[in-house]
Amino acid sequence: METSYSLTNIDETEKFCNDNGIEFSCVRHPPVPTVETMIEEVKFPDKEVVLAKNLFLKDKKKKTLYLLVAKHDTVVDFKALAKFLKTGSSNIRGGDSDKLEEILKVKGGSINLFCILNDNEKKVQLLVDKSLYGQEWLGIHPMQNDATFAISGADMEKVITLSNHEPQVINFSELVVLSDTPKYKQQKKEKKPKKEKKAKDEDLHELGITISREDDFSLWYSQVITKSEMIEYYDVSGCYILRPWSYGIWERVQRFLDGLFKQSGVENSYFPIFVTEKALTKEEDHLEGFAPEVAWVTKSGKTDMKEPIAIRPTSETIMYPAFAKWVQSHRDLPILLNQWTNIVRWEFKHPTPFIRTREFLWQEGHTAHATKDEATKFVYEILECYAKTYEEMYSVPVIRGIKSRGETFAGADFTSTVELFVPSNGRGIQGATSHYLGQNFSKMFDLWFENEDKKKDFAHQTSWGFTTRSIGAMIMIHGDNKGLVLPPKVAQVQVVIVPITNKDNHDEILESADKVFATLKGSGIRVKIDDRKNYKPGWKFNHWEVKGVPIRLEIGKKDIENSEVRVVRRFDGKKFQLSTEGISQSLLDELDKIQAGMYDKAVKERDDRMKNAATWDDFMSELNQRNLILTPWCDQESCEDNVKERSKEESKQAENAGEEVLTGSAKTLCKPISQPELAEGTKCFACDSNATSTALWGRSY
Structure with a gap:
């Protein structure tokens, strides 16, 4: 027998959650009748919450009622939605407020997922945005819009199950309006194939990319990676399925890069995915850099583990205890090892397939050397391997540089990098990094050797990594409004x-x-x-x-x-x-x-978008035009922190004034290895200190 519910306010919603084992946290705020005001007012201090947009809709022809629940930034095209639902009409519009209150027992401006529980007679069809599944936390009103509950993606599914409604799950990035797309107008004269029903039903896919890079870069990117069959979304947020079309690219890049490594004397190996808490916490700076992203295993079945075990965010603390066992003399050096593997970093920033994901594929190399000169030389040798891979395989130019102190890998003496630029949206992308770790880790893990003078010395180490992020960068840099543009060397089909x-x-x-x-x-x-x-x-x-x-x-x-x-x-x-x-x-x-x-x-x-700026005003002018900027800089970490805050605030002010600008903080991408000579007395563009280098700045992923 199905259970019936009647929720009308926050107290009844809270009781429902408690009765059904649905964990939630609540914030109170001023009434937020629209998703726009919800974004401004609703803040959870301790978690990253995806806010839900809710629409009560009606099909004019069939009189069918719908409750649509989607991510706050989901673009809902009603004509495309009508076609997807096969309503027989293109007219889907807002449902009547009296029906909303009668059936779902909620007023306009407070519509939410919980109100589907009140539809005991199933008069309303539930439509759910596919991207909500697997989210860590969802923000949902508890039947009134002066409060928001944060519930997990799994509990969202529990609410749906308890409502006894069978939801239609929709990938909104796949919806297109056939009559409004240029591709359709060109192909309209051609009759659809009739032999196979599948060919007839796939018209939403057939028409290709329907959003331009210029109009909505994020949605364009989402369409490109799905319609080109590069990515399939998965029900764990931030994790994605690499389909053969993209994995084939990774295989070719892997073979190329692996060949370069082997020319440098690197050998492949494999180390476990798990690391003990004791080992991970041994190097404090290193742990601090990764702590928010570490995923921990705390249970085996239903039994609590004696101690939590981390899933590697990187493998320094896994590999170096083994290195210490293998090295006694300078004759045991260098150690040059690489592994091709996966990594888990439980990021809470907005996930972007390939670019920022919770699990990704990469190679990570780790070496130990007898001298600093030998180790630093190897850092740059590997950096050149990365540059060559981007330039020769992906046809993507890079800027070789050194990271600022604030952007240096946790626990490293310095980090070298290859930096990329996406002209379509004005953002930089860190392409790959190669780090000189100095003796920081070798002292921590007792990785010492007897040198040629019969004296004890600690190894000088490097680590370096290249990931599937490179595929996303290639897509963004080369793609156009028709879809992917693949360089021949990486294309699965040439x-x-x-x-x-x-x-x-x-x-x-x-x-x-x-x-x-x-x-x-x-x-x-x-x-x-x-x-x-x-x-x-x-x-x-x-x-x-x-x-x-x-x-x-x-x-x-x-x-x-x-x-x-x-x-x-x-x-x-x-x-x-x-x-x-x-x-x-x-x-x-x-x-x-x-x-x-x-x-x-x-x-x-x-190069057309790389500008020079010697003053703060020139810097902000170029930044707001979505350019890369080269400036004289003082190399002070406090100065970079100040630039981040000022650029974020001033760009927000410009946006509020009606200017079309890319908002967010600017930061150093790198200090290019090829440095121009600074005139004596040159001042930092952002403060009164003397400039000591030229830095490349921009907004980045």
Whole structure:
């Protein structure tokens, strides 16, 4: 027998939660009738809470009522939603307030997930944003809008289960309005394939990217990574499924980078994922840098562990006790080890697939050397491996630099870095880092050796890492409003062949396409032939554009007659005819041109946005135009802290004044290794101290 509920206020909601084992914390605040005011007023001091947006809706044609629960920043396109729900009408609008109060027992401005419990007769359909599942904490009104409960994502699902409603879970980034998209208008003349129902029902995916980078970069990125089949969302917040299209990129980058490491004498190994609390806390600065992100295992089944065990956020404290066992003499050095593995860092910032995730793939290298010179030389040798990987594999330019003291890896003497820039949104991305740890860890873990003078000395160490964040950076830097643009060296498919057939010449054209396919494959080109019968050529063109395949070959009747193929380059849209004679070498040359062209384009776009500023006013002017800024700087950590606060406040003021600016704090990205000479007496741009270096600043992920 189903239980019925009747919740009308905070007290009844609190009792419901207590009765059903739903943990919650509550904040009181002024009434917040809109999600905008909710964002301003609702603050939980001890946790990162995702606020819920709630809409009561009605389908005009069928009179169906809906309660929609979504993330506060979810874009809800009502026409697309109507199509998804198959209402038969494009008119979904706000539901009547009297129905809202009659059925859900709540007033407008206080709508919330709990009110679905009052719909005992199931007159309302529940629609839930897919991105809410697996969230750490959700902010939901307890039937009145002067209070907000924080409940876990798991408890959200419990509330839904107790309501006895079967929710429709919706990925809003996948919804598009067919009639309003340019792609649709172009393809409207082509009839949808009728042979397979699947082809007919996938029209939401078929139309490709519907949001431009310029209008909403975040939503554009979300569409690109899902529609190109790079990522599948998962029900644990901040964790994602890497589909073959993205994992294949990682495999190629891994092989390339691993080869560079081996040229430097590095060997691969594997160390456990778990680290004891005692080992992790041994180096205080190191722990302090990672403490908020460490995930702990505290139970085995239902039994409490004798002591908590951490899941590695990085492996210095796991590997160095072993190093200490292996080293007695200078003859045992250097140790040059690397491992390809996963990492867990339980970040509370807004997760972004590839860029900021709670679990990610990486390599981490760790070395021990007899001298400081040898160790620091190796730091830069590895940094060059990273730069080469970005430049040669991803066609992404980097700036080589040294981190400021405030941005240095916890426990390191200094951190070198390769920094990237996304022109579309004006943000920097830390590409990879290589650290000189000095003797900090070796003294802590008793990693000493007898040197050539028969004296005891502690090893000089390095650590360095490169992650799947690099894939996200590549997407952001090269992607366009049609989707992915893949550099040929990392693309899973470098050339796709699309036969253009009709019933009279179908077999002849497929035979020619197969011959071209075999020729290209035999030359080592990663090639695919798209001979699916249930999709028209136009749909295939769009599909492979979204997925970013570098070259598309079209083969039709006239192409066969002229012993040619039609070539379309994804990178710049260039189209031309190419003879089938010597086609493999021609396309290999073309792929090289694309790889180089993508790099040159990215360099120009970055350099055009790199500005110089000698004063604070010039700095803020360039920063608010979403640029990178080079400034004279005093190298003082207190100065950088001040810049972060001032830039955040002033950009917020500019936004409030109606200016279109990128808000948030600016920080040093690095001090470029290639330093211009400073004139004597040059002052820091942000304070009255003398400048000691040139620093690169920007807003970053």
